[in-house]
Amino acid sequence: xxxxxxxxxxQWVEDHLGDPKVVLVEVDEDTAAYDKGHIAGAIKLDWxxxxxxxxxxxxxxxxxxxxxxxxxxxxxDDTVVLYGGNNNWFAAYAYWYFKLYGHQDVKLLDGGRxxxxxxxxxxxxxxxxxxxxSYTAGxxxxxxxxxxxEVVDAIGVKNLVDVRSPDEFxxxxxxxxxLPQEQAQRAGHIPTAANVPWSKAANDDGTFKSDDxxxxxxxxxxxxxxxxxxxxxxxxxxxxxxxFVLKELLGQxxxxxxxxxxxxxxxxxxxxxxxxxxxxxxxx
Amino acid sequence: xxxxxxxxxxxxxxxxxKEAVVQGQVVRDGEPVPNAYVRLLDRTGEFTAxxxxxxxxxxxxxxxxxxxxLRTLAPQAAVVDRKVEAAVGSVAEVTIAI
Numbered sequence: 114x115x116x117x118x119x120x121x122x123x124q125w126v127e128d129h130l131g132d133p134k135v136v137l138v139e140v141d142e143d144t145a146a147y148d149k150g151h152i153a154g155a156i157k158l159d160w161x162x163x164x165x166x167x168x169x170x171x172x173x174x175x176x177x178x179x180x181x182x183x184x185x186x187x188x189x190d191d192t193v194v195l196y197g198g199n200n201n202w203f204a205a206y207a208y209w210y211f212k213l214y215g216h217q218d219v220k221l222l223d224g225g226r227x228x229x230x231x232x233x234x235x236x237x238x239x240x241x242x243x244x245x246x247s248y249t250a251g252x253x254x255x256x257x258x259x260x261x262x263e264v265v266d267a268i269g270v271k272n273l274v275d276v277r278s279p280d281e282f283x284x285x286x287x288x289x290x291x292l293p294q295e296q297a298q299r300a301g302h303i304p305t306a307a308n309v310p311w312s313k314a315a316n317d318d319g320t321f322k323s324d325d326x327x328x329x330x331x332x333x334x335x336x337x338x339x340x341x342x343x344x345x346x347x348x349x350x351x352x353x354x355x356x357f358v359l360k361e362l363l364g365q366x367x368x369x370x371x372x373x374x375x376x377x378x379x380x381x382x383x384x385x386x387x388x389x390x391x392x393x394x395x396x397x
Numbered sequence: 398x399x400x401x402x403x404x405x406x407x408x409x410x411x412x413x414x415k416e417a418v419v420q421g422q423v424v425r426d427g428e429p430v431p432n433a434y435v436r437l438l439d440r441t442g443e444f445t446a447x448x449x450x451x452x453x454x455x456x457x458x459x460x461x462x463x464x465x466x467l468r469t470l471a472p473q474a475a476v477v478d479r480k481v482e483a484a485v486g487s488v489a490e491v492t493i494a495i
Binding site for chain 1 (some may be wrong): 470
């Protein structure tokens with residue numbers, strides 16, 4: 114993957130409005146944003162209800178994902194273009210999710226909803242109609258998804274990239290600052306993790322920084338490009354954004370997103386935790 | 398609980414005693430701006446969070462005690478930075494004119 118294949122510009126999207134094989138999908142952390150107005154023809158996925166199992170803590174399974182996309186009119190050979198607010202925070206999560214289930218042609222709108230709005234491009238409240246399809250998902254691609262035991266084993270061995278804000282990393286905050294403070298049992302971070310806040314990868318308008326700027330960002334934080342990498346945040350969505358940068362923009366091999374992230378790790382019994390601004394030692 | 402918090406002055410349902418609330422409204426010529434984005438930057442200038450303004454131009458963050466900067470982006474407007482001091486147990490109200 115590369116920037117050219119994984120990203121499209123707002124102008125590209127505007128030029129492809131009405132193309133039946135291009136499906137625009139809005140995914141926002143503010144699940145009501147779509148209802149206020151969206152790009153013409155865009156469908157909505159609600160990350161809390163559409164993409165999460167409603168009983169156990171996990172994603173919807175293959176059959177549920179197939180039913181979801183079929184009902185929304187997404188076909189296997191469609192070009193799926195995802196966009197959302199907050200630097201594409203949840204759109205990047207959905208991108209990773211589409212890749213997890215093997216969708217071939219998926220892209221992010223560079224800058225997402227914010228860039229679109231700041232450009233004063235048009236939004237509509239008209240709901241699109243798409244004929245249902247029979248979507249076939251692949252088995253989950255576990256090469257891009259990390260689970261807790263693998264994360265514990267990665268301490269001091271692989272690159273661990275904690276993409277939360279510095280205050281969350283250090284244990285001074287438990288959650289992003291626009292959300293009520295709750296979640297994991299303990300604050301802090303996984304020993305040896307580098308702290309590269311996900312938002313550093315984006316410009317103020319939400320577009321991604323250049324490849325050179327991105328490489329320098331992670332190199333300066335101590336990421337070893339010769340090692341495998343696991344990215345995590347609090348619930349796995351901001352780290353999807355970083356996963357996208359490392360894997361899809363910079364073409365780094367073997368990058369996984371730990372979707373359990375701090376809400377899981379910070380509640381595990383007996384695992385090492387580091388407080389403060391430094392990565393910490395292996396045997397913390 | 399993970400929805401971007403809709404702005405608004407009502408604190409119904411918020412345990413103010415436990416939170417360092419920073420909230421307010423974005424206005425242009427005295428009128429609310431519903432399509433702005435407000436970013437919360439920490440004491441080092443690092444991005445911490447961002448919310449879109451509500452239909453009435455309001456926004457809200459749950460921060461922590463200390464100094465913060467609110468950076469506001471809106472269509473056809475220059476970027477506006479405003480400093481704000483937050484404290485647990487209090488509500489910092491800010492009106493941002495663009």
